[in-house]
Amino acid sequence: MSVPRYWRKQLNRYNLKGSKCETCGRHFFPPRGLCPECRRDGKIVDCEFSGNGTVRTFSIIRTASSDYDIQTPYPLAIIELDEGTCMTAQVICEPEEIHIGMKVKRVFRRIIAEGNGGVIVYGTKFVPA
Amino acid sequence: MVGIITYGAYIPRYRIKTEEIARVWGANGAEIAAGLGVKEKSVPDLDEDTITMSVEAARSALARRDIPRDAIGAIYVGSESHPYAVKPSSATVGEAICATPVMTAADYEFACKAGTAAIQTCMGLVKSGMVKYGCAIGADTAQGAPGDALEYTASAGGAAFFIGNDNPIAEINHTCSYTSDTPDFWRREGQTYPSHGGRFSGDPAYFKHVQGAAHLMMEQMGTTPSDYDYAIFHQPNAKFPRKVAAMLGFTSTQIKPGLAVPRLGNTYSGAVPIGISATLDIAKPGDHIFVTSYGSGAGSDAFDITVTDAIESDVFNRSAAPTVEELLANGKYLDYALYAKHKGKIVMQ
The missing domain is CATH 3.40.47.10 (Thiolase/Chalcone synthase)
Structure with a gap:
Protein backbone atom coordinates (compact mmCIF):
# COMPACT_ATOMS: atom_id res chain seq x y z
CA MET A 1 0.00 0.00 0.00
CA SER A 2 1.34 3.45 -0.84
CA VAL A 3 2.12 5.75 2.09
CA PRO A 4 -0.50 8.41 1.14
CA ARG A 5 -3.18 5.72 0.75
CA TYR A 6 -2.45 4.32 4.21
CA TRP A 7 -2.31 7.83 5.67
CA ARG A 8 -5.73 8.78 4.24
CA LYS A 9 -7.37 5.88 6.12
CA GLN A 10 -5.36 6.43 9.30
CA LEU A 11 -8.05 8.12 11.41
CA ASN A 12 -10.54 5.37 10.54
CA ARG A 13 -8.06 2.60 11.31
CA TYR A 14 -6.80 4.06 14.60
CA ASN A 15 -10.09 5.06 16.20
CA LEU A 16 -12.84 3.31 14.22
CA LYS A 17 -14.13 6.61 12.93
CA GLY A 18 -17.08 6.06 10.62
CA SER A 19 -20.33 7.80 9.84
CA LYS A 20 -24.03 7.43 10.56
CA CYS A 21 -27.28 8.56 9.01
CA GLU A 22 -29.20 10.66 11.50
CA THR A 23 -32.39 10.12 9.51
CA CYS A 24 -32.56 6.32 9.81
CA GLY A 25 -29.88 5.73 12.47
CA ARG A 26 -27.77 3.37 10.32
CA HIS A 27 -24.00 3.32 10.98
CA PHE A 28 -21.27 2.90 8.36
CA PHE A 29 -17.69 1.67 8.57
CA PRO A 30 -15.74 2.69 6.59
CA PRO A 31 -17.64 5.98 6.46
CA ARG A 32 -20.12 6.68 3.69
CA GLY A 33 -21.04 10.10 2.38
CA LEU A 34 -24.55 9.02 1.33
CA CYS A 35 -27.09 6.78 3.07
CA PRO A 36 -28.12 4.00 0.61
CA GLU A 37 -31.58 3.82 2.25
CA CYS A 38 -32.47 7.47 2.78
CA ARG A 39 -30.59 8.82 -0.25
CA ARG A 40 -31.15 12.58 -0.47
CA ASP A 41 -33.32 12.56 2.67
CA GLY A 42 -30.45 11.19 4.75
CA LYS A 43 -28.25 13.30 6.99
CA ILE A 44 -24.74 11.82 7.29
CA VAL A 45 -22.57 12.79 10.28
CA ASP A 46 -19.21 11.52 11.57
CA CYS A 47 -19.21 9.06 14.47
CA GLU A 48 -16.70 7.03 16.47
CA PHE A 49 -17.54 3.42 17.26
CA SER A 50 -17.20 2.10 20.81
CA GLY A 51 -14.92 -0.72 19.68
CA ASN A 52 -17.09 -3.45 21.21
CA GLY A 53 -18.59 -6.11 19.00
CA THR A 54 -19.49 -9.75 18.31
CA VAL A 55 -17.88 -12.28 15.96
CA ARG A 56 -20.44 -13.06 13.23
CA THR A 57 -18.23 -15.43 11.24
CA PHE A 58 -14.54 -16.15 10.85
CA SER A 59 -11.85 -17.95 8.91
CA ILE A 60 -8.50 -19.28 10.07
CA ILE A 61 -5.73 -17.98 7.83
CA ARG A 62 -3.05 -20.64 7.44
CA THR A 63 -1.40 -19.44 4.24
CA ALA A 64 -0.87 -15.69 4.06
CA SER A 65 1.06 -13.21 1.97
CA SER A 66 4.69 -12.78 3.01
CA ASP A 67 4.06 -9.74 5.25
CA TYR A 68 1.56 -11.67 7.38
CA ASP A 69 3.17 -15.11 7.14
CA ILE A 70 4.87 -14.96 10.54
CA GLN A 71 1.48 -14.61 12.26
CA THR A 72 -0.14 -17.75 10.76
CA PRO A 73 -2.36 -19.42 11.78
CA TYR A 74 -4.54 -16.48 12.81
CA PRO A 75 -8.29 -15.82 12.88
CA LEU A 76 -9.76 -13.22 10.53
CA ALA A 77 -13.35 -12.38 11.43
CA ILE A 78 -16.38 -10.37 10.39
CA ILE A 79 -17.25 -8.45 13.51
CA GLU A 80 -20.62 -6.84 14.10
CA LEU A 81 -19.94 -3.68 16.08
CA ASP A 82 -22.40 -2.86 18.86
CA GLU A 83 -23.66 0.07 16.80
CA GLY A 84 -24.85 -2.35 14.12
CA THR A 85 -22.42 -2.31 11.22
CA CYS A 86 -19.87 -5.00 10.34
CA MET A 87 -16.15 -4.85 9.63
CA THR A 88 -13.40 -7.37 8.85
CA ALA A 89 -10.48 -7.56 11.27
CA GLN A 90 -7.99 -9.90 12.87
CA VAL A 91 -8.95 -11.35 16.25
CA ILE A 92 -5.94 -11.96 18.48
CA CYS A 93 -6.51 -15.35 20.06
CA GLU A 94 -5.75 -19.00 19.41
CA PRO A 95 -7.52 -20.48 16.35
CA GLU A 96 -9.36 -22.95 18.59
CA GLU A 97 -10.51 -20.16 20.90
CA ILE A 98 -12.58 -18.11 18.42
CA HIS A 99 -16.27 -18.90 17.89
CA ILE A 100 -19.34 -17.29 16.36
CA GLY A 101 -21.03 -15.08 18.95
CA MET A 102 -17.76 -14.36 20.79
CA LYS A 103 -17.69 -10.88 22.36
CA VAL A 104 -14.64 -8.87 21.36
CA LYS A 105 -13.16 -5.42 22.02
CA ARG A 106 -10.76 -3.26 20.04
CA VAL A 107 -7.00 -3.02 20.61
CA PHE A 108 -4.30 -0.94 18.92
CA ARG A 109 -1.77 -3.09 17.06
CA ARG A 110 0.64 -3.17 14.17
CA ILE A 111 -1.19 -4.19 11.02
CA ILE A 112 1.79 -4.51 8.70
CA ALA A 113 5.41 -3.39 8.46
CA GLU A 114 6.77 -2.92 4.96
CA GLY A 115 10.08 -4.75 5.33
CA ASN A 116 12.82 -3.45 7.63
CA GLY A 117 12.96 0.02 6.09
CA GLY A 118 9.37 0.75 5.10
CA VAL A 119 6.48 2.37 6.88
CA ILE A 120 4.77 0.62 9.80
CA VAL A 121 0.99 0.61 9.51
CA TYR A 122 -0.97 0.65 12.78
CA GLY A 123 -4.65 0.10 13.30
CA THR A 124 -7.41 -1.75 15.09
CA LYS A 125 -7.58 -5.46 15.82
CA PHE A 126 -9.79 -7.23 18.35
CA VAL A 127 -9.25 -9.42 21.41
CA PRO A 128 -11.77 -11.50 23.39
CA ALA A 129 -13.74 -9.13 25.66
CA MET B 1 -0.73 21.76 42.74
CA VAL B 2 0.61 19.85 39.76
CA GLY B 3 0.05 16.12 39.89
CA ILE B 4 -1.22 12.95 38.26
CA ILE B 5 -4.69 13.45 36.78
CA THR B 6 -5.05 9.82 35.68
CA TYR B 7 -2.85 6.84 34.84
CA GLY B 8 -2.93 3.54 32.98
CA ALA B 9 -0.60 0.60 32.44
CA TYR B 10 -0.17 -2.06 29.79
CA ILE B 11 1.59 -5.44 29.91
CA PRO B 12 1.49 -7.98 27.03
CA ARG B 13 -0.10 -11.34 27.89
CA TYR B 14 2.83 -13.57 26.89
CA ARG B 15 5.44 -14.81 29.40
CA ILE B 16 8.62 -16.86 29.45
CA LYS B 17 10.09 -18.40 32.58
CA THR B 18 13.69 -17.68 33.59
CA GLU B 19 14.29 -21.44 33.77
CA GLU B 20 13.20 -21.89 30.13
CA ILE B 21 15.78 -19.32 28.95
CA ALA B 22 18.46 -20.93 31.13
CA ARG B 23 17.62 -24.38 29.72
CA VAL B 24 18.56 -23.24 26.21
CA TRP B 25 21.92 -21.83 27.32
CA GLY B 26 22.81 -24.73 29.61
CA ALA B 27 22.68 -22.56 32.74
CA ASN B 28 21.21 -23.29 36.14
CA GLY B 29 17.76 -21.69 35.85
CA ALA B 30 16.77 -22.01 39.50
CA GLU B 31 20.03 -20.39 40.58
CA ILE B 32 19.65 -17.52 38.10
CA ALA B 33 15.98 -16.95 39.01
CA ALA B 34 16.90 -16.85 42.70
CA GLY B 35 19.90 -14.60 42.11
CA LEU B 36 17.97 -12.06 40.06
CA GLY B 37 14.72 -12.49 41.96
CA VAL B 38 12.95 -12.78 38.57
CA LYS B 39 10.86 -15.91 37.95
CA GLU B 40 9.42 -14.92 34.58
CA LYS B 41 9.11 -11.97 32.23
CA SER B 42 6.57 -10.54 29.80
CA VAL B 43 7.03 -10.97 26.04
CA PRO B 44 5.39 -8.78 23.38
CA ASP B 45 3.02 -10.27 20.82
CA LEU B 46 4.18 -10.36 17.19
CA ASP B 47 2.28 -7.14 16.44
CA GLU B 48 3.11 -5.21 19.62
CA ASP B 49 5.75 -2.53 20.04
CA THR B 50 6.39 0.61 22.09
CA ILE B 51 3.76 2.57 20.14
CA THR B 52 0.97 0.00 20.55
CA MET B 53 1.68 -0.43 24.27
CA SER B 54 1.83 3.35 24.77
CA VAL B 55 -1.55 3.77 23.08
CA GLU B 56 -3.12 1.03 25.21
CA ALA B 57 -1.71 2.53 28.41
CA ALA B 58 -2.91 6.04 27.46
CA ARG B 59 -6.38 4.74 26.53
CA SER B 60 -6.61 2.94 29.90
CA ALA B 61 -5.73 6.21 31.64
CA LEU B 62 -8.45 8.04 29.70
CA ALA B 63 -10.96 5.28 30.49
CA ARG B 64 -10.38 5.98 34.19
CA ARG B 65 -10.86 9.72 33.73
CA ASP B 66 -12.09 11.29 30.54
CA ILE B 67 -10.32 14.58 29.88
CA PRO B 68 -10.97 16.87 26.92
CA ARG B 69 -8.67 15.74 24.13
CA ASP B 70 -8.13 19.29 22.90
CA ALA B 71 -6.77 20.20 26.35
CA ILE B 72 -3.90 17.70 26.01
CA GLY B 73 -1.10 20.05 25.00
CA ALA B 74 1.91 17.74 25.11
CA ILE B 75 2.79 14.06 24.69
CA TYR B 76 6.21 12.63 25.48
CA VAL B 77 7.04 8.94 25.03
CA GLY B 78 10.17 7.70 26.76
CA SER B 79 11.64 4.46 25.41
CA GLU B 80 14.79 2.63 24.29
CA SER B 81 12.80 0.81 21.62
CA HIS B 82 10.97 3.40 19.53
CA PRO B 83 9.90 1.52 16.38
CA TYR B 84 11.35 4.22 14.15
CA ALA B 85 14.81 5.79 14.44
CA VAL B 86 13.28 8.87 12.81
CA LYS B 87 9.51 9.38 13.15
CA PRO B 88 7.96 10.13 16.50
CA SER B 89 6.10 7.50 18.50
CA SER B 90 4.44 10.36 20.37
CA ALA B 91 2.68 11.68 17.24
CA THR B 92 1.10 8.27 16.59
CA VAL B 93 0.00 8.06 20.23
CA GLY B 94 -1.49 11.56 19.93
CA GLU B 95 -3.43 10.59 16.82
CA ALA B 96 -4.67 7.36 18.42
CA ILE B 97 -6.05 9.15 21.48
CA CYS B 98 -7.49 11.99 19.35
CA ALA B 99 -5.28 14.66 20.92
CA THR B 100 -3.86 15.97 17.63
CA PRO B 101 -3.20 18.44 16.06
CA VAL B 102 -2.86 21.33 18.55
CA MET B 103 -0.20 19.80 20.80
CA THR B 104 3.54 19.40 21.04
CA ALA B 105 5.16 15.97 21.00
CA ALA B 106 8.59 14.38 21.21
CA ASP B 107 10.24 11.06 21.91
CA TYR B 108 12.60 10.73 24.83
CA GLU B 109 15.54 8.42 25.37
CA PHE B 110 17.53 8.15 28.60
CA ALA B 111 17.91 4.38 29.00
CA CYS B 112 15.43 3.27 31.68
CA LYS B 113 14.47 6.70 33.02
CA ALA B 114 13.07 8.34 29.87
CA GLY B 115 9.52 7.89 31.20
CA THR B 116 10.19 9.80 34.43
CA ALA B 117 12.02 12.49 32.44
CA ALA B 118 8.78 12.83 30.45
CA ILE B 119 6.82 13.31 33.71
CA GLN B 120 9.21 16.09 34.73
CA THR B 121 8.80 17.82 31.36
CA CYS B 122 5.01 17.68 31.64
CA MET B 123 5.21 19.07 35.20
CA GLY B 124 7.21 22.03 33.90
CA LEU B 125 4.79 22.72 31.06
CA VAL B 126 1.76 22.52 33.38
CA LYS B 127 3.37 24.64 36.11
CA SER B 128 4.36 27.32 33.62
CA GLY B 129 0.84 27.39 32.21
CA MET B 130 1.95 26.38 28.72
CA VAL B 131 -0.39 23.37 28.64
CA LYS B 132 -3.42 22.27 30.65
CA TYR B 133 -2.59 18.55 30.49
CA GLY B 134 0.57 16.76 29.43
CA CYS B 135 0.86 13.03 28.75
CA ALA B 136 4.04 11.26 29.89
CA ILE B 137 4.63 7.65 28.87
CA GLY B 138 7.41 5.19 29.65
CA ALA B 139 7.30 1.98 27.59
CA ASP B 140 9.68 -0.54 26.10
CA THR B 141 9.97 -3.81 24.28
CA ALA B 142 13.31 -4.24 26.00
CA GLN B 143 16.23 -5.76 24.15
CA GLY B 144 18.73 -8.29 25.46
CA ALA B 145 21.08 -10.29 23.24
CA PRO B 146 20.59 -14.08 23.11
CA GLY B 147 22.66 -15.67 25.86
CA ASP B 148 23.45 -12.33 27.53
CA ALA B 149 22.57 -11.77 31.19
CA LEU B 150 20.03 -9.15 30.09
CA GLU B 151 18.00 -11.79 28.25
CA TYR B 152 16.75 -13.19 31.55
CA THR B 153 15.03 -9.93 32.44
CA ALA B 154 14.44 -7.73 29.33
CA SER B 155 10.64 -7.64 29.02
CA ALA B 156 7.80 -5.51 27.64
CA GLY B 157 5.27 -3.08 29.10
CA GLY B 158 4.60 0.54 29.88
CA ALA B 159 2.47 3.08 31.67
CA ALA B 160 1.00 6.49 30.89
CA PHE B 161 0.38 9.47 33.17
CA PHE B 162 -1.65 12.56 32.41
CA ILE B 163 -0.15 15.46 34.33
CA GLY B 164 -2.15 18.58 35.25
CA ASN B 165 -3.16 20.76 38.17
CA ASP B 166 -6.93 20.35 37.98
CA ASN B 167 -7.92 18.15 40.95
CA PRO B 168 -5.13 15.53 40.59
CA ILE B 169 -5.50 12.05 42.12
CA ILE B 311 -8.55 8.98 43.76
CA GLU B 312 -11.72 7.74 45.51
CA SER B 313 -14.06 10.45 44.20
CA ASP B 314 -16.56 10.45 41.34
CA VAL B 315 -14.10 12.14 38.95
CA PHE B 316 -11.92 9.02 38.85
CA ASN B 317 -12.95 5.43 38.15
CA ARG B 318 -10.00 3.23 39.09
CA SER B 319 -11.81 0.02 38.05
CA ALA B 320 -12.45 1.28 34.49
CA ALA B 321 -9.06 -0.12 33.41
CA PRO B 322 -7.08 -3.20 34.48
CA THR B 323 -4.73 -2.95 37.46
CA VAL B 324 -1.09 -4.04 37.16
CA GLU B 325 -1.99 -7.10 39.22
CA GLU B 326 -4.76 -7.97 36.73
CA LEU B 327 -2.41 -7.41 33.80
CA LEU B 328 0.14 -9.76 35.38
CA ALA B 329 -2.42 -12.52 35.96
CA ASN B 330 -3.22 -15.28 33.46
CA GLY B 331 -0.07 -15.00 31.38
CA LYS B 332 0.34 -17.29 28.39
CA TYR B 333 3.67 -19.11 28.55
CA LEU B 334 5.99 -19.53 25.58
CA ASP B 335 8.88 -21.89 25.06
CA TYR B 336 12.20 -20.40 23.91
CA ALA B 337 11.54 -21.12 20.21
CA LEU B 338 8.25 -19.18 20.21
CA TYR B 339 9.84 -16.48 22.36
CA ALA B 340 12.62 -16.10 19.77
CA LYS B 341 9.98 -15.76 17.05
CA HIS B 342 8.08 -13.11 19.07
CA LYS B 343 11.24 -11.11 19.69
CA GLY B 344 12.37 -11.21 16.06
CA LYS B 345 15.48 -13.20 16.98
CA ILE B 346 14.90 -15.58 14.07
CA VAL B 347 16.07 -14.13 10.76
CA MET B 348 13.57 -15.07 8.03
CA GLN B 349 14.40 -15.07 4.32
Missing part, protein backbone atom coordinates in the same frame (compact mmCIF):
# COMPACT_ATOMS: atom_id res chain seq x y z
CA ALA B 170 -1.93 12.41 43.38
CA GLU B 171 -0.01 15.62 43.91
CA ILE B 172 3.66 15.66 42.95
CA ASN B 173 5.11 17.72 45.79
CA HIS B 174 8.63 17.85 44.43
CA THR B 175 11.03 16.35 41.91
CA CYS B 176 14.81 16.44 41.61
CA SER B 177 17.47 14.64 39.59
CA TYR B 178 21.04 13.37 39.88
CA THR B 179 23.01 12.90 36.64
CA SER B 180 26.58 12.12 35.56
CA ASP B 181 28.38 10.71 32.51
CA THR B 182 28.73 7.06 33.51
CA PRO B 183 29.06 4.46 30.70
CA ASP B 184 27.47 1.43 32.37
CA PHE B 185 25.08 0.45 29.56
CA TRP B 186 24.67 1.68 25.98
CA ARG B 187 23.48 0.82 22.50
CA ARG B 188 25.25 2.34 19.50
CA GLU B 189 23.35 3.56 16.43
CA GLY B 190 22.33 0.63 14.21
CA GLN B 191 23.03 -2.01 16.84
CA THR B 192 20.22 -4.43 17.66
CA TYR B 193 21.21 -5.18 21.24
CA PRO B 194 22.67 -3.07 24.05
CA SER B 195 26.08 -3.59 25.64
CA HIS B 196 26.86 -3.17 29.31
CA GLY B 197 29.70 -2.99 31.76
CA GLY B 198 28.65 -6.05 33.77
CA ARG B 199 29.23 -5.47 37.47
CA PHE B 200 30.15 -1.84 36.69
CA SER B 201 26.39 -1.21 36.36
CA GLY B 202 26.11 -1.67 40.16
CA ASP B 203 27.99 0.56 42.59
CA PRO B 204 29.22 3.45 40.38
CA ALA B 205 26.05 3.47 38.32
CA TYR B 206 22.72 2.26 39.78
CA PHE B 207 23.50 2.57 43.48
CA LYS B 208 25.37 5.88 43.24
CA HIS B 209 22.67 7.64 41.22
CA VAL B 210 19.60 6.18 42.94
CA GLN B 211 21.06 7.04 46.34
CA GLY B 212 22.20 10.44 45.07
CA ALA B 213 18.70 11.43 43.92
CA ALA B 214 16.98 9.82 46.92
CA HIS B 215 19.20 11.60 49.46
CA LEU B 216 18.74 14.87 47.56
CA MET B 217 14.97 14.48 47.67
CA MET B 218 14.81 13.73 51.41
CA GLU B 219 17.23 16.58 52.12
CA GLN B 220 15.18 19.08 50.09
CA MET B 221 11.84 17.86 51.49
CA GLY B 222 13.10 17.42 55.06
CA THR B 223 11.80 13.85 55.15
CA THR B 224 13.03 10.43 56.22
CA PRO B 225 12.08 6.98 54.85
CA SER B 226 9.58 6.47 57.66
CA ASP B 227 7.57 9.46 56.40
CA TYR B 228 6.52 7.46 53.32
CA ASP B 229 3.89 4.74 52.97
CA TYR B 230 5.31 3.36 49.73
CA ALA B 231 8.54 3.55 47.75
CA ILE B 232 9.31 2.65 44.15
CA PHE B 233 12.83 2.21 42.81
CA HIS B 234 14.03 1.28 39.35
CA GLN B 235 13.95 -2.48 39.10
CA PRO B 236 16.32 -4.05 36.55
CA ASN B 237 16.03 -7.14 38.75
CA ALA B 238 14.59 -7.68 42.24
CA LYS B 239 18.00 -7.62 43.94
CA PHE B 240 18.98 -4.01 43.17
CA PRO B 241 15.79 -2.23 44.38
CA ARG B 242 15.64 -4.37 47.52
CA LYS B 243 19.29 -3.61 48.29
CA VAL B 244 19.07 0.14 47.63
CA ALA B 245 15.84 0.38 49.62
CA ALA B 246 17.58 -1.23 52.61
CA MET B 247 20.64 1.01 52.18
CA LEU B 248 18.39 4.09 52.28
CA GLY B 249 16.33 2.83 55.22
CA PHE B 250 13.10 1.78 53.46
CA THR B 251 11.42 -1.47 54.48
CA SER B 252 10.38 -4.41 52.28
CA THR B 253 6.73 -3.59 53.10
CA GLN B 254 7.10 -0.09 51.63
CA ILE B 255 8.49 -1.33 48.30
CA LYS B 256 6.34 -4.45 47.92
CA PRO B 257 3.31 -3.03 45.95
CA GLY B 258 5.54 -1.26 43.42
CA LEU B 259 7.95 -4.16 42.90
CA ALA B 260 6.54 -5.84 39.79
CA VAL B 261 9.87 -7.17 38.48
CA PRO B 262 9.72 -10.74 39.92
CA ARG B 263 6.77 -11.58 37.63
CA LEU B 264 7.25 -8.92 34.94
CA GLY B 265 10.97 -8.61 34.28
CA ASN B 266 12.67 -5.32 33.46
CA THR B 267 10.50 -3.17 31.21
CA TYR B 268 13.30 -0.57 30.98
CA SER B 269 11.56 2.82 30.52
CA GLY B 270 8.30 1.21 31.67
CA ALA B 271 9.72 -0.14 34.96
CA VAL B 272 9.21 2.76 37.38
CA PRO B 273 6.01 3.97 35.59
CA ILE B 274 4.51 0.46 36.05
CA GLY B 275 5.73 0.45 39.67
CA ILE B 276 3.96 3.79 40.28
CA SER B 277 0.82 2.43 38.58
CA ALA B 278 0.83 -0.71 40.73
CA THR B 279 1.16 1.44 43.85
CA LEU B 280 -1.63 3.83 42.77
CA ASP B 281 -3.81 0.75 42.15
CA ILE B 282 -3.93 0.15 45.90
CA ALA B 283 -3.21 3.62 47.31
CA LYS B 284 -5.59 5.53 49.59
CA PRO B 285 -6.03 9.28 50.04
CA GLY B 286 -3.18 10.71 52.08
CA ASP B 287 -0.67 8.00 51.19
CA HIS B 288 2.83 9.40 50.75
CA ILE B 289 4.88 7.83 47.92
CA PHE B 290 8.62 8.03 47.27
CA VAL B 291 9.90 7.34 43.75
CA THR B 292 13.40 7.12 42.30
CA SER B 293 14.05 5.98 38.75
CA TYR B 294 17.38 5.13 37.16
CA GLY B 295 18.60 5.36 33.59
CA SER B 296 22.01 4.12 32.51
CA GLY B 297 24.41 6.65 31.16
CA ALA B 298 23.48 7.72 33.93
CA GLY B 299 20.89 9.49 36.04
CA SER B 300 18.03 9.24 38.50
CA ASP B 301 14.81 11.24 38.90
CA ALA B 302 13.16 11.34 42.32
CA PHE B 303 9.54 12.27 43.09
CA ASP B 304 7.67 12.98 46.33
CA ILE B 305 3.96 12.21 45.77
CA THR B 306 0.86 12.50 47.98
CA VAL B 307 -2.35 10.69 46.99
CA THR B 308 -5.44 12.93 47.23
CA ASP B 309 -9.13 12.37 47.96
CA ALA B 310 -9.79 12.57 44.20
